[in-house]
Amino acid sequence: MAFEIIGTGRALPSRRVDNDELSTMMDTSDEWIRSHTGIGARYIAAEEVAASDLALEAAQKALAQAAGISGDLKESEAERALKEAALSLDMIILATATPDYYGTPSTACIVQDKIGAKHAGAMDIGAGCTGFIYALETGAAFLALGADRKRVLVIGTDVLSKIADWSDRSSCVLFGDGSGAVVLEKTPAPTEGKGRRGLIRTVLGADGSGADYLRVERGGSRYPFKDREQLEKAPFLKMDGQVVYNFAVKAITDTVKDILAKEGISSDQVARIIPHQANARIIQAAAKRLRIPEEKFYINIEEYANTSSASIPIALDELHRNGELHKGDLILTVGFGSGLTYGANLLVW
Numbered sequence: 488m489a490f491e492i493i494g495t496g497r498a499l500p501s502r503r504v505d506n507d508e509l510s511t512m513m514d515t516s517d518e519w520i521r522s523h524t525g526i527g528a529r530y531i532a533a534e535e536v537a538a539s540d541l542a543l544e545a546a547q548k549a550l551a552q553a554a555g556i557s558g559d560l561k562e563s564e565a566e567r568a569l570k571e572a573a574l575s576l577d578m579i580i581l582a583t584a585t586p587d588y589y590g591t592p593s594t595a596c597i598v599q600d601k602i603g604a605k606h607a608g609a610m611d612i613g614a615g616c617t618g619f620i621y622a623l624e625t626g627a628a629f630l631a632l633g634a635d636r637k638r639v640l641v642i643g644t645d646v647l648s649k650i651a652d653w654s655d656r657s658s659c660v661l662f663g664d665g666s667g668a669v670v671l672e673k674t675p676a677p678t679e680g681k682g683r684r685g686l687i688r689t690v691l692g693a694d695g696s697g698a699d700y701l702r703v704e705r706g707g708s709r710y711p712f713k714d715r716e717q718l719e720k721a722p723f724l725k726m727d728g729q730v731v732y733n734f735a736v737k738a739i740t741d742t743v744k745d746i747l748a749k750e751g752i753s754s755d756q757v758a759r760i761i762p763h764q765a766n767a768r769i770i771q772a773a774a775k776r777l778r779i780p781e782e783k784f785y786i787n788i789e790e791y792a793n794t795s796s797a798s799i800p801i802a803l804d805e806l807h808r809n810g811e812l813h814k815g816d817l818i819l820t821v822g823f824g825s826g827l828t829y830g831a832n833l834l835v836w
Contacts (some may be wrong), residue, residue, distance in 0.1 A: 489678050489685035490627040492834070494670035495804035496548025498541045499791070500532040506660070513656045520660050521789075525767025529663030529792035532646045537587045539597040541666035542644035545800070546579075546602055549640065553670040572670075576607040577633075580626050581642040582618025582796040584825065585649055586611060589706060598642065607640070615701065615824025616763050617691075618796030619643035623671065623820075623832050624689040630673045642668040643796035650703055652723035661766070663792035667800025688833040690746045697734060697827035700727040731827075732769060738829035739773035742821050746831045754779045756817055758836075759806065763822035764788040764798040795824070812836045 505528040506517035520526055532541070547569065554572040556565050581595035588594075595609035614621040619641065626639035644666035651659040676684035704710055705722035712718075739762060747754060754760075760783050762770050767788050774781045785802055794801060799820050806812050814836060821831040 488631070489674050489676035489683070490630055490671055491674050491676065491685040492669045492803070492836075493672045494549040494551070494553025495800065495807045496545045496550075496552065496668045497797075497801045497804040498544035498548070498666045499530040500536060500541070500664050502531050502533065503528055504531050509660060512653075513659075515656050515660060523768070524661060525786070525788050526660065526792045527789040530665060531648045532664040536646065536664075538583050538585050538644045538646050538666070539587050539594050539601070541646070541664065541797075542581060542583075542594065542598050542642045542668065543601050545644065545666040545668040545804075546598060546640055546642055548804075549668040549670050550602070553672070570603055573602045573604045574606055576604040576638050576640050577636045578626065578629050578639045579604060579607050579609040579642070580612060580622045580629075580639060581609070581644065582612045582614060582622040583644050584613065584615050584618070584795050585646045594644070595642075604640070614796075614828045615826055616765060616793070616795045616798065617822040617824040617826070617828040617830050619667070619799045620689070620820060620822045620830040620832050621691060621828070622796075623669070623686065624691060624830075626671045627686050627689075630671070637673050639671045640668060641671055641800075642666065643798070643800045645795035645797050647724070647793065647795055650722075650724045652725075655723075657728065658724070658726055661793045663794050665791060665794040665797040665801055667797045667802075667804055669800055669803065684835050686832060686834045688746060688750050689830065690742055690749070691830040692742070692828070694734070694827045694829075697730070698825075700730045700734070700827065701725070701825040732766065734827055735765060735769045735823045736772045736776070738823040738827075739769070739821050740776045742829055742831045743773070743777055743779075743819065746819065746833055750833055752817075754783070757783065757819050758816035759812070759818050760784045761799055761802045761806070761818065761820045762786075763824065764791065764802065765793045765823070798822075
């Protein structure tokens with residue numbers, strides 16, 4: 488019994504903001520941003536666009552691919568096939584740090600309704616930028632515990648531009664908006680030996696002592712808004728950049744070593760490493776410590792910036808649709824984020 492990704496999809500806002508445009512809004516430059524982060528552009532959601540809107544588009548693309556819907560089908564036939572694909576879902580697991588609403592309802596429930604997945608449960612996962620890695624493992628565990636369960640839609644979606652402090656030039660340049668989704672299906676393929684497929688191992692971890700280093704302070708039950716309170720400044724994401732950088736490099740390094748050791752393989756056997764796209768310098772530093780060629784790490788942060796829980800599924804979809812993932816490839820995803828959290832998935836494509 489294997490848990491295989493049978494469809495991928497991604498969605499981005501229509502507005503692309505490059506570094507030169509940012510330099511007209513604040514005291515920064517393309518050279519500074521690129522040299523410190525590797526970022527050249529990001530996509531910014533319109534005021535009326537929420538996390539669920541991008542998630543819906545990514546989900547529909549993943550479902551269409553899983554159902555084999557092509558441009559050759561008539562529009563009515565494609566719509567019918569997409570509805571059937573949605574009805575085949577048993578669960579929707581959505582990772583986000585920027586839900587449509589505070590606390591309730593879950594953003595997953597909003598997506599469930601919009602795609603017509605009437606037979607599916609739905610829930611959100613809050614693990615920051617590691618969210619998709621947590622969600623994929625949760626989806627596999629859900630499928631493993633029910634003989635009648637077959638498909639899970641796993642989504643990572645975030646609109647970090649809504650919680651970024653655009654007066655803080657050191658942090659706001661890092662973030663972009665986007666969504667990525669995959670359809671995870673239980674199949675009879677083996678997970679060991681020759682011909683193994685799907686998700687074969689996951690490592691998850693957290694260091695809650697670092698919770699204060701990456702947080703949105705106001706609005707929760709610890710520091711709730713008060714009736715008739717006037718805010719001098721909206722509640723934005725706060726980050727201790729240097730501490731998070733050091734944590735991230737160590738998290739990638741230790742987690743990659745851990746999952747390879749537990750599986751008893753070397754990095755040479757891995758076709759691609761897909762890291763969370765937070766900062767190109769973090770990935771480069773981790774690659775150097777691991778003594779793994781930087782070329783093995785897929786980096787697309789130049790175009791998208793840090794899209795939080797969406798960064799890994801966006802990269803997966805990009806690689807998949809570009810024909811750069813091949814059947815039998817060993818793929819390693821690795822991420823880190825608020826919490827502080829970290830983790831990795833090892834899967835055979």
